[in-house]
Amino acid sequence: xxxxxxxxxxxxxxxxxxxxxxxxxxxxxxxxxxxxxIVYLDLPSIGTELTQAGKMGEIESVKAVSDLFAxxxxxxxxxxxAAIDAPETVNEQPYGDGWLIKIRLTDAAQLDALLSAEAYxxxxxxxxxxxxx
Amino acid sequence: xxxxxxxxxxxxxxxxxxxxxxxxxxxxxxVQYAGIVEEHRAVRERAGVFDVSHMGRIxxxxxxxxxxxxxxxxxxxxxxxAGEAHYALMCDDGGGILDDLxxxxxxxxxxxxxxxxxxxxxxxxxxxxxLVDGAELDDRQSTTVMLALQGPASAEILSxxxxxxxxxxxxxAELSFGAAPLxxxxxxxxxxxxxxxxxxxEAGSGLLSALLDVGVTPCGLGARDTLRLEAALPLYGNDIDxxxxxxxxxxxxxxxxDDGVDFAGRAALEATYALPIxxxxxxxxAQGRGIMRPGLPVLHGGQxxxxxxxxxxxxxxxVSIGMAYLPVELTEHGTELEVxxxxxxxxxxxxxxxxxxxxxxx
Numbered sequence: 245x246x247x248x249x250x251x252x253x254x255x256x257x258x259x260x261x262x263x264x265x266x267x268x269x270x271x272x273x274x275x276x277x278x279x280x281x282i283v284y285l286d287l288p289s290i291g292t293e294l295t296q297a298g299k300m301g302e303i304e305s306v307k308a309v310s311d312l313f314a315x316x317x318x319x320x321x322x323x324x325x326a327a328i329d330a331p332e333t334v335n336e337q338p339y340g341d342g343w344l345i346k347i348r349l350t351d352a353a354q355l356d357a358l359l360s361a362e363a364y365x366x367x368x369x370x371x372x373x374x375x376x377x
Numbered sequence: 378x379x380x381x382x383x384x385x386x387x388x389x390x391x392x393x394x395x396x397x398x399x400x401x402x403x404x405x406x407x408v409q410y411a412g413i414v415e416e417h418r419a420v421r422e423r424a425g426v427f428d429v430s431h432m433g434r435i436x437x438x439x440x441x442x443x444x445x446x447x448x449x450x451x452x453x454x455x456x457x458x459a460g461e462a463h464y465a466l467m468c469d470d471g472g473g474i475l476d477d478l479x480x481x482x483x484x485x486x487x488x489x490x491x492x493x494x495x496x497x498x499x500x501x502x503x504x505x506x507x508l509v510d511g512a513e514l515d516d517r518q519s520t521t522v523m524l525a526l527q528g529p530a531s532a533e534i535l536s537x538x539x540x541x542x543x544x545x546x547x548x549x550a551e552l553s554f555g556a557a558p559l560x561x562x563x564x565x566x567x568x569x570x571x572x573x574x575x576x577x578x579e580a581g582s583g584l585l586s587a588l589l590d591v592g593v594t595p596c597g598l599g600a601r602d603t604l605r606l607e608a609a610l611p612l613y614g615n616d617i618d619x620x621x622x623x624x625x626x627x628x629x630x631x632x633x634x635d636d637g638v639d640f641a642g643r644a645a646l647e648a649t650y651a652l653p654i655x656x657x658x659x660x661x662x663a664q665g666r667g668i669m670r671p672g673l674p675v676l677h678g679g680q681x682x683x684x685x686x687x688x689x690x691x692x693x694x695x696v697s698i699g700m701a702y703l704p705v706e707l708t709e710h711g712t713e714l715e716v717x718x719x720x721x722x723x724x725x726x727x728x729x730x731x732x733x734x735x736x737x738x739x
Contacts, residue, residue: 280409280412281412283668284668304690306599306689306690307413309668309670328666
């Protein structure tokens with residue numbers, strides 16, 4: 245499973261790439277693999293104020309619908325319309341063209357609570373072990 | 378919980394193939410291998426194979442087999458010739474649908490009933506209750522494997538793997554795989570040409586490997602559901618159950634009322650048949666993005682008129698499709714409806730049934 249070391253991660257399987265007070269958010273390779281074929285994205289519109297851990301949208305695969313939770317608080321600056329138009333992009337390039345939203349952080353200190361690539365790797369390894377039991 | 382799940386006889390082979398498993402009707406079942414959409418397309422374009430050994434397989438044999446089975450199901454199975462197959466329902470005395478199933482007449486005095494895994498027990502009981510002298514029931518679910526080979530290339534592929542003349546559409550025949558007997562039914566649940574194949578476990582394992590070796594795509598329950606939905610084939614528990622009747626479900630062809638036999642549910646079904654149909658299982662196609670799922674409310678003019686009985690994404694059409702019991706006056710093709718997807722209204726229209734129909738080649 246691909247886990248880029250330059251990103252931060254949430255327990256809800258989102259990745260964050262931040263620079264100063266701007267953060268790009270997507271779902272991880274593990275998340276897209278678990279979901280299977282993604283067919284619909286319901287993302288917050290530009291200007292929406294997100295609250296950390298609050299529901300920010302929905303992602304649907306052929307199998308099921310799942311909620312998306314905001315990994316950080318902030319204002320939505322950009323939404324990836326190309327991914328909305330072709331949701332399979334999230335399966336194909338979860339860390340690249342399949343990004344979801346860009347936000348301006350309300351509280352940059354929240355970044356410290358996210359997981360490192362190493363910690364996230366441990367989290368999904370545990371999950372995968374539980375799934376095979 | 379998960380410990381109580383039954384595993385398919387070929388569970389280890391599926392695990393080797395990279396299957397993801399999930400519980401279904403008490404079984405640990407492969408849901409997908411490479412991915413649902415890829416598996417779906419393989420079946421529409423060439424061929425896929427599903428392990429459906431979880432389904433019930435009940436044999437009824439003896440000189441009174443036809444008479445006994447007829448009394449347990451809605452279709453006049455006694456009218457089938459040897460080698461013919463037909464879809465039927467099993468109803469309670471009140472006419473409520475207990476299960477849907479396929480009946481294969483293997484010989485004058487021998488039938489095979491294939492029913493849903495979740496209802497296997499109910500089927501055994503109901504058939505057992507209607508057995509008369511000269512008929513016996515044999516449950517072979519745990520000693521055999523059942524594979525569904527589905528897709529336009531199925532016949533060509535199967536003829537290269539087995540001996541014997543393949544049955545024609547909706548017929549069945551005894552073939553052999555190597556030295557082992559193989560029962561082949563030209564039926565399925567995908568809307569494609571294809572075969573359902575039953576063999577002892579060892580031969581079934583060999584057959585599955587042989588099919589995979591010639592490039593047949595392993596498919597799981599996920600693709601089975603998207604394929605059957607495009608073909609608008611009902612799923613028991615979603616589209617039909619004890620509260621639905623055969624005619625509103627479009628399954629009148631599964632009910633024989635003119636042979637005079639007093640089968641389970643007959644009186645109630647006759648009374649229902651005499652009444653006008655008030656609602657019909659209709660096909661809905663979404664007009665925008667968003668996915669219709671079972672249970673979501675269907676609205677017309679702001680009023681809730683139904684709820685989705687089945688729904689999902691159609692890989693073929695690239696939009697969401699589904700079925701719902703609509704008041705008959707709303708079942709005309711082109712009728713505009715809305716589906717309430719967790720607070721967002723998704724436009725949908727009534728379209729002809731089924732969503733997908735294969736090109737007839739056999």
